[in-house]
Amino acid sequence: MFESEKFNEMLDYCLKLLEKNPKDLLALQNSALSLLKLRRYSESITYCNKVLQENKFDNYSLTIKIHALENLGRFEEVLDCGETILSINKNDVWALNTKGLALNELNRFNEAIDFFDKTLAIEKNNITALINKANSLSFLGDSKGSIKYYDLAQTIDPSMKELAIAKSREFKKLGFEDEGFLAAQGVLLKDMEKIKFDAKKNKCSVFHQFCQTEFLEKEKKSKN
Numbered sequence: 172m173f174e175s176e177k178f179n180e181m182l183d184y185c186l187k188l189l190e191k192n193p194k195d196l197l198a199l200q201n202s203a204l205s206l207l208k209l210r211r212y213s214e215s216i217t218y219c220n221k222v223l224q225e226n227k228f229d230n231y232s233l234t235i236k237i238h239a240l241e242n243l244g245r246f247e248e249v250l251d252c253g254e255t256i257l258s259i260n261k262n263d264v265w266a267l268n269t270k271g272l273a274l275n276e277l278n279r280f281n282e283a284i285d286f287f288d289k290t291l292a293i294e295k296n297n298i299t300a301l302i303n304k305a306n307s308l309s310f311l312g313d314s315k316g317s318i319k320y321y322d323l324a325q326t327i328d329p330s331m332k333e334l335a336i337a338k339s340r341e342f343k344k345l346g347f348e349d350e351g352f353l354a355a356q357g358v359l360l361k362d363m364e365k366i367k368f369d370a371k372k373n374k375c376s377v378f379h380q381f382c383q384t385e386f387l388e389k390e391k392k393s394k395n
Contacts, residue, residue, distance in 0.1 A: 179205075179209065181201065181204075181205045182202060182205035182206065182209070185198040185199075185201045185202040185205065186198075186202065189202065194225070196222055196225065196226075196229075199218050199221050199222045199232075200218075200219075200222055200229075200231055200232055200235070202218045203215045203216075203218035203219045203222070203232060203235045203236075203239075204235055206218060206239075207235055207238055207239055210242070212239040212240075212242045212243050213239075213243070215235060215236075215239040216236055216239045216240065219232040219233070219235050219236035219239070220236075223236070227255065228255065228258075228259055230256060230259070233252050233255060233256055234256075234265075236252055237249050237252045237253065237269055240252065241272075241273075244276075246273040246274075246276045246277050247273075247277070249269065249270075249273040250270055250273050250274070253266045253267075253269045253270040253273065254270070257270070262293055264290050264293055264294055264297060264300075267286050267287075267289050267290045267293075267300075268286070268287070268290055268297070268299045268300055268303070270283075270286045271283040271284075271285075271286035271287045271290070271300070271303055271304075271307075272303060274286065275303060275306060275307055275310070278310075280307040280308075280310045280311050281307075281311070283303070283304075283307045284304055284307045284308070287300040287301075287303055287304040287307065288300075288304070291304070296327050298324050298327050298328055301320050301321075301323050301324040301327070302320070302321070302324045302334070304320045305317045305318075305319075305320035305321045305324065305337065306337075308320065309337075309341060314341040314342075314344045314345050315341075315345070317337075317341045318338055318341045318342065318354075318360070319360075321334050321337050321338040321341070322338060322359060322360045325338065325357070325359060326359060329357065332357070335354055335355055335356070335357045336355060338354040339351045339352070339354035339355035342354050349367065349377040350363060352377065352378060352381070353366060353377065353381060356381060358381075366380055366381055366384060367380075369384070
């Protein structure tokens with residue numbers, strides 16, 4: 172039922188199981204999950220709490236509860252749930268990122284960065300932590316730091332077009348229009364200096380040089 176997204180039917184089935192045994196933990200968990208998918212977030216939390224009364228460290232119910240709390244904008248409570256998960260495993264990357272995201276929502280950006288740094292100490296290429304550390308730095312007015320982390324994330328996943336836009340925005344905040352243009356085209360930091368150097372050497376604009384470089388690269392590929 173879950174795979175076919177029949178969440179109402181899934182909920183009805185679980186409720187019937189709970190009529191027979193109100194403490195059926197699997198039925199309680201799946202009721203909470205069904206309600207989450209049906210966007211009935213407060214009800215989902217109620218079922219999570221029933222499980223957590225029996226086992227306050229139930230990771231599955233804590234995870235569902237966090238998603239429901241996030242949708243309700245109850246980020247202080249998200250922090251509490253995340254801390255419970257981390258009390259079991261201090262290196263739980265999902266919980267570390269979750270706390271960082273909640274702190275960002277609460278405008279506690281320096282604290283958020285601490286959690287993203289903990290994630291990156293465990294997984295240096297964790298894209299969620301890289302992007303959200305960049306977001307935190309942007310909110311703090313550190314555009315140079317923000318650019319660095321957007322670029323690292325973009326290196327890992329160049330398909331995320333929003334990273335190019337975000338990086339361009341930070342360059343423009345600094346007054347670097349050429350770099351902002353190149354960033355918006357998806358150019359990585361490591362490639363920007365070459366384009367700028369070639370533009371200076373050829374006595375043309377960065378825009379013209381970028382177009383020329385793109386044309387030559389496409390022409391080269393078509394011949395191969």
